[in-house]
Amino acid sequence: MTAPAVPVGTPGSATAPGSATAPGSGPTPGRGADHPLRRDLRAIRIVLHRELIRFVNDRTRMIASLFQPLLFLFVLGTGLSGLVADSGGMDMRTYMFAGVIALSSLFTALFSAVTIVWDREFGFLREMLVAPVRRAAIVIGKCLGGTVVATFQGLVILAMAGLAGVPYVPELILVLLGETLLLSFALTAFGMVAAVRMKATQSFMTLVQMFTMPMFFLSGAVFPLANLPTWLDVLTKVNPLSYAVDPMRRAVFDHLTVPPGSGATFTQGITWGGWQVPVWLELSIVAVTGIGLLGLAIGQLRRSD
Incomplete structure (x- = not known):
């Protein structure tokens, strides 16, 4: 007699190697370790960790990225202080402190994006692109890595606040650190837009x-x-970096006594038609710019080969 056929997928059945698995017999979506969201989060963590290790092991890069901001703060700032001493007594090192933090983050964030170009040249990027993760996870991981590194560089400048005449007030340091983090994110996203197609x-x-x-x-x-002349005033207002430097400087001046003779000149922030842009709107512009640039970088990487 012939044994009755056993339906595929029932207990006791034997499926030949290489045969298709019946629908529903694999891991339940959302529960297994191979869920797409978990893979993406794991990829973001790995890429972020790799960027941090790369930065820590490159001591030359760490030192070189601090050299130019310190040069601007202590050499240029000290020199300019002598020129403006007769127009109010503003210490230019104090005035430039917020800009130097931005400069430190600017260089570090933009040059952090160069790692994606290196990965493309050496073939590592292609290996990441064929991995079973969304390409957005790769961009987000690299962007977060650059953000952390750039914020760390800004933190080093913050540690030198006393040398620029800025008080070590915990509230001020926390505000400047948060604004540096937001700026570093936007600048890293900008660097990613330039790097993904290079x-x-x-x-x-x-x-x-x-x-x-x-x-x-x-x-x-x-x-x-x-x-400022009209053409230069327009350029400063369309520059996204202006909307990050101004809140930092206003936070610093809120904890200082500005010389009366220089208050009107050095404390004026960004204005639109005579209306001074509030801090919350300036930071919102930086945040929206960063998110938009990150989305643009993701879209460009998806279209790349």
């Missing part, structure tokens, strides 16, 4: 250098925003 490191470095210094000088980090 094929060579030299091209990326050239592009970064072309944008870095104009963004810095047009943010009001070095000179006051009051009484």
